[in-house]
Amino acid sequence: MIFLLSLCVLGLLLQGDAQQDRAALWRGNDRSGRCQYTFTVPSPVEASCPQTGGPEVEGLKARLSLLEVLVARLSGGDTLQPARPQGSPNRAQPDLQEALNQAMGERNLLRGEKERLERELEGLQRRMEEMRRETERLRNRPCPPQTPMVQPNLALDRGSVRPAAGSNPMSHLMSRPNRQEDSSSLRDSAWQYGSPGFQELKAEVTEVPAPDGNEDSTGCGQLVSVGDPVTHRRADNIAGKYGVWMQDPEAVSPYGPSMVWRIDTVGTEVRQLFGYDDMEQLSKGFPSKVLLLPELVESTGATLYRGSLYYQRRRSRTLIRYDLSSESIAARRDLPHAGFHGQFPYSWGGYTDIDLSVDERGLWAVYSTSKAKGAIVISQLDPHSLQVKKSWETNVRKNSVANSFIICGKLYTVASYASRDTLINYMYDTETSQGKTVAIPFKNKYGYNSMVDYSPAQRKLFAWDNFHIVSYDLRLGRQQAA
Incomplete structure (x- = not known):
C-alpha cells in the first residue's frame, strides 16, 4: 500500500515536471487600473477555450486605448473624437479647408480695404485742418490801414528803384x-x-x-x-x-x-x-x-x-x-x-x-x-x-x-x-x-x-x-x- 502511494506521488511529480515548461505567469493592470497576477497552465484535455479574450487581450485593449488618447493629444485634438469606421474616406475635410481658405482671403481683402479707407480719412482730416487754419488766419488778419495814398516820384534805375525826396526811406x-x-x-x-x-x-x-x-x-x-x-x-x-x-x-x-x-x-x-x-x-x-x-x-x-x-x-x-x-x-x-x-x-x-x-x-x-x-x-x-x-x-x-x-x-x-x-x-x-x-x-x-x-x-x-x-x-x- 505504501509502495502504491509512493508510486502515485512520483507519477504526479513527474507529470508536473513535464508540464512545468508550458506554465506561464502573467502580470498586468485590470480595467480599474489595479495590478493583477495570473498563473496559466495549458489544459491536457481541451485544445482551445470556448471563449476568446482573456486578461492578455483586455490588457492590450487598455494599452491601445491609452495610446489612442496620447496620439490624439499630440496631434492637436483637445478631446478624443469618436473613431471612424476603417476604410471610410474623410470627404468633409477638403471642403472645410477650401471654405476656410476662402474666408481667410476675404478677411485679408476687407482688412486691406479698411486700411486704405483709414488712410484716405486721415488725408481728408489733414486737408480740413489746413483749411481750418487758413480760414482762422484770414479771419484774424488785420485790415490794412486807411492812409492817404503816397505817390512819390520814382526814377527807374537799372539796379533799384530810388524814392524821391520826402518819401519814406524804409x-x-x-x-x-x-x-x-x-x-x-x-x-x-x-x-x-x-x-x-x-x-x-x-x-x-x-x-x-x-x-x-x-x-x-x-x-x-x-x-x-x-x-x-x-x-x-x-x-x-x-x-x-x-x-x-x-x-x-x-x-x-x-x-x-x-x-x-x-x-x-x-x-x-x-x-x-x-x-x-x-x-x-x-x-x-x-x-x-x-x-x-x-x-x-x-x-x-x-x-x-x-x-x-x-x-x-x-x-x-x-x-x-x-x-x-x-x-x-x-x-x-x-x-x-x-x-x-x-x-x-x-x-x-x-x-x-x-x-x-x-x-x-x-x-x-x-x-x-x-x-x-x-x-x-x-x-x-x-x-x-x-x-x-x-x-x-x-x-x-x-x-x-x-x-x-x-x-x-x-x-x-x-x-x-x-x-x-x-x-x-x-x-x-x-x-x-x-x-x-x-x-x-x-x-x-x-x-x-x-x-x-x-x-x-x-x-x-x-x-x-x-x-x-x-x-x-x-x-x-x-x-x-x-
Whole structure:
C-alpha cells in the first residue's frame, strides 16, 4: 500500500515536471487600473477555450486605448473624437479647408480695404485742418490801414528803384522777397499790410498817342487801354484764392479751341488741371476733364500753347512741357540762372519767380537772375525743347511790380496788386530793346490780383483776383515807331 502511494506521488511529480515548461505567469493592470497576477497552465484535455479574450487581450485593449488618447493629444485634438469606421474616406475635410481658405482671403481683402479707407480719412482730416487754419488766419488778419495814398516820384534805375525826396526811406524794405528756406505753402507777402501807395511805381508819364483812323484792334500794336474787369466765376474754396486760367491759342486735338483750363495754386500739392468745354461751363463750374499732373506746380505762371501745358516745377527752376493729348511730360529743361521759390517774385509774393506767357510771337518766360540783380529778364523759348532762343534784360526790378504780361513781343507791368485803381506803368519792346514808362489805368476789382496774362485766343487779359476769375477787354493802337 505504501509502495502504491509512493508510486502515485512520483507519477504526479513527474507529470508536473513535464508540464512545468508550458506554465506561464502573467502580470498586468485590470480595467480599474489595479495590478493583477495570473498563473496559466495549458489544459491536457481541451485544445482551445470556448471563449476568446482573456486578461492578455483586455490588457492590450487598455494599452491601445491609452495610446489612442496620447496620439490624439499630440496631434492637436483637445478631446478624443469618436473613431471612424476603417476604410471610410474623410470627404468633409477638403471642403472645410477650401471654405476656410476662402474666408481667410476675404478677411485679408476687407482688412486691406479698411486700411486704405483709414488712410484716405486721415488725408481728408489733414486737408480740413489746413483749411481750418487758413480760414482762422484770414479771419484774424488785420485790415490794412486807411492812409492817404503816397505817390512819390520814382526814377527807374537799372539796379533799384530810388524814392524821391520826402518819401519814406524804409519803403524799399517792404519789397524784400520771401526767402528760399521758407517751406510754407503759398502765403501772402509780408508787405501786404502796407499802404497800397507803396506798391505803385510812379515815373515820368509819357503820353500814349491816341489811335488814328487806321487803328487796328485785331492785329499787333501798342496797348492803348484796358476795359473794366468782367467776372466769370468765384472759386469754391480756399484753394482758389490764387490760381491761373488760360486758353490755347493754337489748340490741338482732342481738345477744341473753346476749351478753358484752370489750376488752383494754394497748397503744397498743386497738381490738378481742370478743363471746361467753354466759358459757359467754366462759369457754371462743370469741368469735363480733370488731369493729374506728374510734377507739382509752382505758383501762377503756367500757360497753354499748341496742345501743351507749360509750367514751373515746384521748388526748382525746371520748366516742364506737359502734352495734353498723351497726358505725359514731353520735355523738361532748367531755365539758366533763374531765381526760384521766393528769390525774385512779384511784389505780392506767392513764389512768382518764373512767369510763362504766350502771345502772337510764341512762348516767353519772365524772371530774374542774380547777375541781373533782380531786374526783369525776358526770354523767348523754343516751345518744343524749352531752350532759350534770345534774352533781354530790362531796367525795372521784378519785385517792384505786381505782375506782367506780354502782347506782340512787348512786356507790360502792373504797378499794384491791391489798389483798386492802379496803372500799367511800364512797357518794354523786345524789337527795339527799349523800355519806357506808360500810364494806362487798370482796376483790381477784388483787391488781390495774383495773375495777369494775355490770351491771344480771345485777345483779352485773363486775371485771377482774390478768388475771382476775371477778364479785361483791350484796345491796341497801331505799331508806334521807335
